[in-house]
Amino acid sequence: MFKEITYRPLNLYSQFKEAAEAFPETAIILDKVYEAFPQLSSESTYQEVHEAIVETASRLASFGISQSDKVMLYKSTSFDTYLLAVAVTYLGAVPVMVSYHLPSSTLDVFAQRLESSFIIYDQETMERVTGMSEKETTRPISLRELVLADRMEVVENLLPEDVIQYMTHTSGTTGIPKLICHTGQTMGWRVAWQQTIFVKMKKPGLLAFHISPVHSRYNIGISSAINLGFPIFPLSSARAQDVEDLLTLYKPMALETHPNNFVQWSRLAKEKPDVFSSIQFYHSTFDAINKATMKAFLTASKDSQPVFMQVYGQSECGPMILRYHRLEDIDETNARDMGVGLAGYTQARVADEHGIMLPAGQNGHIHLYSKGRAVTYYKEDARFQENVYGDWWDSGDYGCLTENGTLLLKDRQVDVIDQIDSNLALEDMLLDQLDFLSEVVIIRDREGRPQPILALVEEEEMNWNAWWQAVTDLPFLKEPIILAYEDIPRTATMKVQRLQMEASLKEHGHL
Template structure:
């Protein structure tokens, strides 16, 4: 089965009488009384009910529905319910600060805001509260939804935001053609080795407001695995994955970093994993090695995907245990998706192609490119060059057609790859959970070292720093002291500003 309409996806899957069981680490925020285990028909019923709630709250075809709440998979159920009504869901991470939410909600001007946060009333024409409020779920339960609405393949389908590591996120508009037909349908193929099987236990630990999980929803339920395990927090992995050992895992890079100690423990829940998948951000080799070694499968495989909210996946690379043991960098992004994406590297000033092996700005060509940015269409047009999309990343196209990432253009430091230094430090100092190198004009690059207790052996650091380019003295912080996005990415500009005050960067930031 291939996904066709996200508004009726669960109905169509339920009609096939699938054997899939969905297990949650905690009840849905929109249905706390229904427990943590669902069948696909029960999810289909919940989507229909939610469509009735939204309709009773005033949502009509063509209008926008914003959702801001705690992280959980019911983001995607609410999105499907809005699509069923012909509306356009806009999913905003609950990690966003109020000031950023105000900016995004003003751009969206939603007819209804579904939220568990006490946001100002003027952000939406109506607020449907998941807690206390003038209009709550209890006020709209029992309302029958109208028949599913249909939309053109090129009409707006869903709005997701980018990570927002350098400022307010962009609001990315995808259509049925770009997200369902170009991305989800491709993923719903039963590919050998890397595809989802009917006997798989599929685990996902993600940020469910982001576009990746909406696309994943369109493919994974069509593939009918035996079980789908949803983690709203990486912290629930020990209990939930211990009770439901997965065979495939997709998670945020920050989740894999947190799971390294769990993977080394006696009650390691990753013994049956045959396939890991990471997206969103670079994965440094130590975490990949640890998770691959935690599996007792004969040949576990790691798929590292690179892409953007605006484009979907652009490249993939595959690592076995042996390949991960040899790997020293997170900068190798693999090759373009065959038949789906093309890449070129150009001079950032002239936009003329540079020779293979030379650094430059990475452009991508894909039919899955988003339709625009809400309220910032000029910004979207500035990142397009005919069919080519400016990723804003600096990289190298290798002789074999692979991509070697250097840095985001906005984060560049002349003569240095921050990512390369980060790789080196994390590989040499296992106690460093994460290394972040920040560049600021007129200063030496600043290393930020994240450790479990915020402490570091300075002698060990000096031995590593001795073979690196000149760096400023390190700042040693704990994980929670570092500002992050909903996907766990470091808000580099905010962190730099906290450490040194107003900071001038080397990059132009023109394509963020």
């Protein structure tokens, strides 16, 4: 049985050290050799990874990194990004998790806010680091330099629990991302929330996941899992063939990824269900997902009672609202119904633009209450406070509460279209009905009318008869624009950057 779950502040390093002491031989499966940690094998242990983290911290110290320094981690997306963050924490410095696709101009803004910082990069991001203008205040360190650096004798020098220990950033769907600040206390509440979910799994089986390592979800998930002794399996690639090979080989008990990755893999689940036969628990990270996709994965599992857990959350607040989906009720499910908060930890309400609560069934701004709420946006506290209503946080999302108290997520507030009650619900419905589509996004044309953007499943053709039949009884939709899946702009967590896409298509005369 798992130990009793209680709140305690989270320090990434001390938590990893304690896990390595409690479960030294528990496995961490690695699907590639990491440039930052070449000494780790494909089947490493907590203890071996902990030793590698301490060794890397001693090399980081040789560059002058010490307590309270800010260290941007800006590299290709894989598990070693997280391990670098733990090593930075060992020195009492603050990891700043930066998505590898952000341009030099955004790095310059981050560097200005941080005032004096380091930035760790690799071959994937080298050109953008070289292109930065802010060279006086930022010390670049390549992974190649790091692994060849001399070691220094250093001891752990941890920050207090009530100061900023970790930074992530917003998705940037509406402009320059904001740097979100987390303390040991706020992260500790998120870990407690997550562990109450993990203990329902009864036994510590292998957890596989493909999540952006710079997402606020990443460190909480790993910290929660290893604290309970779960073996973990970070997947570096979202390619269907890689997923097929790795899941077939290691047969994990649980699988977590972003909703859009599940949508990408749904064809694999339908055509080769054995790939997912070992999965008992699916977990969709911080966003809604259409029910046909969930059904495909639940059907593929050979477990007697597979569960698809849908979690709605936000980087500023952590995991918030959850709902369990099972095969026997998935067809009747409203995929926009996120469920309820976790008693004692999180809660949702709906308010108008002035923060006044609205009754059930009335659409408005979704407000979130979370004990794990971040403390500020770094050097932009005024922007942070614009969203604060006492203990409540305006999420920027739009929806309503049902009479049963569950939360219906309908849209981002900035994406609302007058003629449509919920873009997201409409997109879900079309994805559920039309299996030749891998993406449906509804944006606004120059007059504010709904414009569908479609991406096709690989090797499928557009079925126009099925499309027009599906939309016959819907609010008027313009003729769709078809783009390649990879041409749809996305954040690090695979969310569509709708405003950026609107602006780009208008600029090129397509809207």
